[in-house]
Amino acid sequence: MAAVDLGTHPGHLARRLQQAHYLLWNTMVSEEITSPQFAVMNALVAESGLDQRTVGERVGLDRSTIAEVISRLGRRGLLTKTRDPEDGRRFLLRLTDDGLRTHRRLTLRTARMNQVLLAPLSPEEQTVFFQLIRRVADAAEGLRNPAEPVAAQG
Amino acid sequence: MAAVDLGTHPGHLARRLQQAHYLLWNTMVSEEITSPQFAVMNALVAESGLDQRTVGERVGLDRSTIAEVISRLGRRGLLTKTRDPEDGRRFLLRLTDDGLRTHRRLTLRTARMNQVLLAPLSPEEQTVFFQLIRRVADAAEGLRNPAEPVAAQG
DNA sequence: CTAAAATACTCAGTGCCCTGATGAATTGAC
DNA sequence: GTCAATTCATCAGGGCACTGAGTATTTTAG
Numbered sequence: 069m070a071a072v073d074l075g076t077h078p079g080h081l082a083r084r085l086q087q088a089h090y091l092l093w094n095t096m097v098s099e100e101i102t103s104p105q106f107a108v109m110n111a112l113v114a115e116s117g118l119d120q121r122t123v124g125e126r127v128g129l130d131r132s133t134i135a136e137v138i139s140r141l142g143r144r145g146l147l148t149k150t151r152d153p154e155d156g157r158r159f160l161l162r163l164t165d166d167g168l169r170t171h172r173r174l175t176l177r178t179a180r181m182n183q184v185l186l187a188p189l190s191p192e193e194q195t196v197f198f199q200l201i202r203r204v205a206d207a208a209e210g211l212r213n214p215a216e217p218v219a220a221q222g
Numbered sequence: 223m224a225a226v227d228l229g230t231h232p233g234h235l236a237r238r239l240q241q242a243h244y245l246l247w248n249t250m251v252s253e254e255i256t257s258p259q260f261a262v263m264n265a266l267v268a269e270s271g272l273d274q275r276t277v278g279e280r281v282g283l284d285r286s287t288i289a290e291v292i293s294r295l296g297r298r299g300l301l302t303k304t305r306d307p308e309d310g311r312r313f314l315l316r317l318t319d320d321g322l323r324t325h326r327r328l329t330l331r332t333a334r335m336n337q338v339l340l341a342p343l344s345p346e347e348q349t350v351f352f353q354l355i356r357r358v359a360d361a362a363e364g365l366r367n368p369a370e371p372v373a374a375q376g
Numbered sequence: 377c378t379a380a381a382a383t384a385c386t387c388a389g390t391g392c393c394c395t396g397a398t399g400a401a402t403t404g405a406c
Numbered sequence: 407g408t409c410a411a412t413t414c415a416t417c418a419g420g421g422c423a424c425t426g427a428g429t430a431t432t433t434t435a436g
Binding site for chain 2: 070071072074075076077078079080081082083084085086087088089090091092093103104107110111113114127128171172175178182184185186187188189193196197198200201202203204205206207208209211
Binding site for chain 4: 258286
């Protein structure tokens with residue numbers, strides 16, 4: 069009888085929250101384009117011509133996952149990959165016209181979906197909700213990247 | 223220039239939170255047993271002899287995923303699957319002694335990990351954190367299960 | 377009792393997510 | 407200029423998550 073209450077485990081709650089979001093996304097936003105795919109497109113709308121690694125860093129996808137996501141977006145003709153003439157290791161990513169149109173179309177729907185998802189919270193609670201999650205996620209990511217030794221000045 | 227701020231998208235934040243949790247789990251709890259696997263074991267500690275579907279329902283795993291997770295736990299000798307003599311469709315699940323020991327051992331570590339993950343929040347904030355996430359997740363799950371028509375009495 | 381509906385589980389297919397190992401190009405030390 | 411370390415990307419492998427289709431068993435309708 070040493071069972072634990074998973075309702076006090078943030079990891080468990082995060083997983084359930086993400087599942088809930090996944091379902092709502094599928095019904096209210098798109099069955100073709102996923103949330104991570106939208107995030108990648110969004111990063112390229114904000115700044116075109118980024119390389120894979122940088123896009124992954126900005127949207128929180130590791131090197132393997134970002135490669136898969138980009139491959140799918142490329143197959144659908146939503147973005148193009150061209151070798152960087154100044155650095156042969158990099159591929160520069162750019163949305164196609166179709167990609168831009170798709171991003172614009174989905175942007176409206178994501179806003180509506182977020183409203184539905186956050187409907188149970190008051191506006192003030194929504195603000196707190198964002199802040200708390202972001203603080204926890206940021207701090208945990210900080211544990212991962214050992215906070216560059218602050219250039220021990222001498 | 224119609225890029226969106228993903229910091230205001232709960233789905234994006236949920237994904238980042240879960241990733242952060244995943245990494246911390248791997249370093250502080252176990253590299254063998256995952257968080258969903260622990261959740262399944264925990265459900266069986268609370269009540270032994272449940273069938274797959276029920277376990278999945280309690281921990282938030284769909285029919286396909288719960289089957290895979292149980293298969294892995296079975297392969298590691300942490301639980302057993304026996305056909306229900308009273309209903310040939312069901313498999314009854316029970317933790318082995320090894321499974322019980324493993325659950326007990328990991329329970330301590332999950333508690334420590336949760337402390338680290340939640341360290342950036344004050345105790346009051348942690349309470350709010352749990353409540354807000356749970357309310358959003360519960361409400362979204364409610365959208366999925368159309369709330370059984372309340373037995374329109376007549 | 378029998379045919380149809382419901383239920384538990386499995387399987388195939390797609391996509392996200394991570395690690396460790398590998399290959400190609402660039403940068404830095406000498 | 408050369409060799410080593412770094413960096414960008416790929417590939418193989420394991421695990422989570424969903425859907426749609428299919429199998430076996432039980433329940434229900436008639």
